[in-house]
Amino acid sequence: MIKCFLSHSSKDKEHYVRIVSSNLRRDAQKFDEITFEKGMGNIEEIKSSLDDTSLFVIFLSNHSLNSDWVKNELAYAKEKFDSNQINRIYPIIIDNNISYSDDRIPEWMKKDLNIQSLQSPKIAARKINVRLTEISWKFHPKLKERQEIFVGRNELIQQIEERLDDFDQPYPKALIASGLPSIGRKSILGYAAKKSGLVKGAYKFIFIPLTNQDGIEDLLLKIYDTGVCYF
Structure with missing residues (x-):
């Protein structure tokens, strides 16, 4: 099943990421209310959660760019993306104090991906749903044909x-x-x-x-x- 992984700092959960999650299908997302940052996880748990992920969404903020757990999630997601096990990495800037040129954002991300700034979590959820639909159409062309009739x-x-x-x-x-x-x-x-x-x-x-x-x-x-x- 096509799912997205919501990579974020726990400090961004309440005001942004939880709102995004509430506007996505519950069975189409990886979003753990008990975050790794609270000491409840390790790299193996991150890998397990990412193993059946099609879309890796990373919410870029000052908090997440300084988070070791988010860095671990991104590093493993990049490995899976490079080996075609994850279809897409979708970065979203959610912090007004963060820009595209921030030194903490990996160079490969700046070079290869379209990094968007979306201050509205509802708009972010809509765009994530579009990305999920695009991936779904890639694997199930008949769904696309049905929509285009x-x-x-x-x-x-x-x-x-x-x-x-x-x-x-x-x-x-x-x-x-x-x-x-x-x-x-x-x-x-x-x-x-x-x-x-x-x-x-x-x-x-x-x-x-x-x-x-x-x-x-x-x-x-x-x-x-x-x-x-x-x-």
């Missing part, structure tokens, strides 16, 4: 593509579909966005349900709750 509405899809490719007009800032519930508005926009290259195939869209009782304050609160922006 879209029947009908060819004329509407073509209209969206033509508008996006119309260089005589300003580039659209939004795609909006109206109509009755359950007629495929979200599916059309999602398929068109992926087919046009606006987002990658494994991208997970955010849906914000609203009712006629919701006001602008409700909308702002729901946007805030997604973690995509701060007010």
